[in-house]
Amino acid sequence: MPVLVMKFGGTSVANLDRIRRAAKRVGVEVAKGYDVIVIVSAMSGKTNELVGWVNETSPLFDAREYDAVVSSGENVTAGLMALTLQEMDVPARSWQGWQVPVKTTSAHSQARIEDISPDNITAKFDEGMRVAVVAGFQGISPEGRITTLGRGGSDTTAVAFAAAFGAERCDIYTDVDGVYTTDPRVSAKARKLDKIAFEEMLELASLGAKVLQTRSVELAMRYKVRLRVLSSFEEQSDEAGTLVCDEEEIMESNVVAGVAFSRDEAKMTLISVADRPGVASIIFGCLSDAGVNVDMIVQNISEEGRTDMTFSLPTDQVGRAEKALGELKSSGGLNFSDLDTELDVAKVSVVGIGMRSQSGVAAKMFKVLSDEGINIKVITTSEIKISVLIDRKYMELAVQALHDAFELEKAA
Template identity: 75%
Template sequence: MPLLVMKFGGTSVADLDCIANAARKVQREVERGYDVIVIVSAMSGRTNELVGWVEGTSRLYDAREYDAVVASGENVTAGLMALRLQQMGVPARSWQGWQVPINTTGQHGAARFVSIPRENIDQKYAEGMRVAVVAGFQGIGPDGRITTLGRGGSDTTAVAFAAAFGAERCDIYTDVDGIYTTDPRISRKARKLEKIAFEEMLELSSLGAKVLQTRSVELAMRYNVRLRVLSSFDDTDETSGTLVCAEDEIMESRVVSGVAFSRDEAKVTLVTVEDRPGISAAIFEPLAAAGVNVDMIVQNISERDYEDHPGAVTDMTFSCPVNQVERARKAVEDARAEGVIAYDDLAVDDDVAKVSVVGIGMRSHAGVAARMFRALADENINIKVISTSEIKISVLIDRRYLELAVQALHDAFQLEEA
């Protein structure tokens, strides 16, 4: 029979009534002739509760035991979903990561997939099972211990199963009814997209859109897994929600498909760094070792030149999440103390936000940057840093102008129009 993967997030399985609602959607697909793999998250709020219990027990916890505790939330949901389906007359069985088995690397809390053998689940399908309810977010490491994939890992689990089993489609059920041109809470003109290309969704996810986890989109693009994002709380059919697919499935792409933003950004500047070969590596290697997620990078001619070497110094600016500023500060200060780099000052602006426009249509259209910058200028919004790629333009601005900038850009590119 054709196979479908259905993933239900935490809000979609928040209580027994929600689980029953999700089970009815699964039952409908079984009645349409599909075998189904259901990937479930923990009930809404449960993972945070489990993390709190771990941290309340030990601040310096063993990562292996952390994974054992936090993975239990998905196990509960999987069992409850299988029980509900059985009660509805649907042959279903729950599966924990080690039972599949979902083989991963041994990096606890941030494991990656190695393989998902099909034999065990395929055997149960042959014996009459119609639905395999798999606990998302978890796997088993090389040492036989439970591993977890990091926050949002159930999305990645769903895509990995769709790729491994050759699923016709992977449906991601959540508390929103699709992908929008921007956050509807900021712009009332935000419009739900019928289709969006993998590349655009990957950029939107990495730039702050919370609907899909970035790693899940990367995996879907690599294995060409068609994703459909839709609401658990609406009556849906195969045309509902937003389809995330290959670019060639989209007839005509808009120049800009969406406006993404990240509110909690910081701008860090090393003032008067020596301008020499290897200085960038000397700065960013310690940051990488410290786990700082550096995004936008700009190198400028410094206003302060050494008197005996005019022009031989530079200012290096980069952005990172605001909660990583102290980690970044310590990394570069330690590098200076060790004589790896030298700089006069470290300037931090932790009151900025990142706003981005994304669209595969940028590849073939000129003037996107000009229109973006004009829209911000007309609202008297100053740009602090600019970063571009083939299909996106990002800027750092003062955080207080974030909502205004999103609305202005949404209007400038007429994204409310279908």
């Protein structure tokens, strides 16, 4: 039988009624002749509750026990889903990560999948099981301990299973009906895309789009796993949702596929840093060691052997960055005159594989922002992306103006 992977997020399995609704969708695919691997998240809100219990019990917790506790939410959902399918006369069995096994690294709470052996589940399919309900977000370390994959890890689990089993497709069921040209809550003209290339989806996910977890898209692109993003709350057809696929599967597409944004950005500038080899390595090595995720980087023109270094980072990591750089300065590791921090900025990006072959996108983007009176603080580009840092109060205006200018409400 061909294999199909179906992943249901927390809102899709938030209560027993929603689990029954999801189970019916699984039953439809079984009736079409698929052996189905269902990946489930914890019921909506349960992981936060479990994390809260851990923090209340042991603020300086043992990461191994943290994983043992927080992974239990997925175990409950998997068991309930299997029972629901059995009540529908669909042969189903629940599987925890260690039973598959899903082999991971030992980095508790942030483990990475190293291998998924298909043998145990395949043997059960051969014996007549039609659905394997697998607890997402979890695996087993080389030491035999339960591990978890970090937030959004169930998406990664689903793609990894699709790759390991050579699945025909991986369907991700969530609370939205596909991938849009931008957030419909910001632009009423946002349009659902029928297809989007892996590279475009990866850029959008990394730039703030919340539809898919970045690691899952990276994995799908590497192993050519066709992803489909669907709503678990709407009637489905074979063309429903958005297909994330190889660029070659998309006959025609707009130059720009979407506009992404991130509100929670900050800008930091190290003022009057020595302009000499190795300084950037010292600065960003220090920030990396402190667990700070730096994104956009700009070095200003040097004057008299001194320069300014500007970079963006998530707002919740500003304190960590300031502490690390302050300690670096006080220890004599780096000399700078001041550290300037702006917390009221946002990142806005346009993304599209068509930018590879068509010039003028940057010029058009900058003119649109200029016409709206929006000042650009920092610019970065890649082959298929242009990102700018602007004042946060202009973020929604910028998104709407760019969406209109590139006519994203129109299909290619």
